[in-house]
Amino acid sequence: MHGLRGLFAGAIAGLMATACAAAAAEPPLAPHDLILKNFHFRSGETLPELRLRYYTLGQPRKDAAGHIVNAVLILHGTGGSGRQFTAPQFADVLFAPGGLLDPARYFLIMPDDIGHGASSKPSDGLRMRFPHYDYADMVEGEHAIVSQALGVQQLRLVMGTSMGCMHSFLYAEMYPDGVRAAMPLACQAVALGGRNRLWRKMAVDAIEADPAWKGGDYAAQPMLGLRGAENMLLLVGQAPWPMQIAMPRGEQVDAWYQAELPKRLASLDANDLIYQLDASRTYDPSKDLEKIKAPLTWVNSGDDFINPPELGLAQVEVKRIKAGRFVLIPAGPNTHGHGTHTWAVFWKNDLADLLKRSGG
Secondary structure (H helix, E strand, O other): OOOOOOEEEEOOOHHHHHHHHHHHHOOOOOEEEEEEEEEEOOOOOEOOOOEEEEEEOOOEOOOOOOEEEEEEEEOOOOOHHHHHOOOOHHHHOOOOOOOOOOOOOOOOEOOOOOOOOOOOOHHOOOOOOOOOHHHHHHHHHHHHHHHHHHOOOOOOOOEEEEEHHHHHHHHHHEEEEEEOEEEEEOOOOOOOOOOHHHHHHHHHHHHOOOHHHHHHHHOOOOOHHHHHHHHHHHOOOOOHHHHHHOOOHHHHHHHHHHHHHHHHHHOOOHHHHHHHHHHHHHOHHHHHHHHHHEEEEEEEEEOOOOOOOOOOOHHHHHHHHEEEEEEOOOOOOOOOOOHHHHHHHHHHHHHHHHHOOOOO
C-alpha cells in the first residue's frame, strides 16, 4: 500500500496486523532496467541517460501473429514504487492462484516512474537541476517500457492508483489503440485545482521555506521543511471513520504519531518529494477524454479527502468516455480513504466486470 508515500490507509490497526505477513506473501518480482538515451522532457530539458526500473511477474503469451495479448500495466502513486503492489491487500486478492490477475494467466508490468524508486531522480546527483518532469513525461516513459523494452503493442489492461490513476487516463488518451481496458483508481479527470492543488503547494512550500533546504543543495535533509510536508501528506491521506475506531483517545493518536512520523521522515529526500508533488502541475486529461477507445471503469471512494465525492466531477466527466463507467465506493468503518485504491477487496468485482466487457 503506497501512493503518496503509502500514507493512505486509515485503518491503522489493521495495517499493523498485516505488516508482518507482507514479506512472506510477496510474489517474486523480476527487476529490469530500460535506459533511454537523450530523453527529451516537455519542459524543454534533456537527460542524456534516463534509467527506468520496472518489475514483471508472469510470462508474456502471444497470439498466432506473435503479438503479446496478456500484458497488464499497473501504475503506482506519488512517492511509490512498482514493488508496492506486492502488499497483501492487493497481491493476495489479485495475484493469488485463480485471482483476477493471476500471473499464471497475465504478464504483469509494474514500473518505478521517473523520479521514483530505482528510476532516475533528482537525488541521484542532479538535485534541483534534474529535468522538471511532468505526468505526460512519466507516461511516455511507461509506454517506452511497454513498447520498446517488452514489445507489447496493446495492453490487455492499464490500471493505476492515485497518481497512477491519473496516468491511466493519460495513457488511454495518448495511446488509444494501445489499451484494451483501463481502470483508474482514486483520482479526477480534470486539472488539479482547488484543495487538491493547495495541499501539494503547501507541502512544497514547507520544504523550500526551510533555510536548510538551500535551494536544493543541502548537506543534510531539511528536516523542519520535510516535517511540515509530511504532516500535510499524512493528514490528507487519512480516513476519519476507521481512524476514529482504531484510535478513539487522544493519547493513542499522540503515541502513534510520535512513533510514525520519524519512520516516514527517515526515507524521504526533499528534492525528490518536491519533484513528485510538482509533476502534477500540467495534468488535465479533460480536453481529450473522447479519445479514449477502451472500456474504462473509474473507481473513487466516498471518504477520499484528496478527491472529495461531493464535487460530483467524475459523474460529469465519465459521460464523455464512450465505454466509461464510474463507481463510488461508500465510506464505511472498513474503508481506507484515499488508500482504498490499493485494497482490492472493495473493487475486485468491478475489475472482473471490466475484464469481461472488454473481451474476457
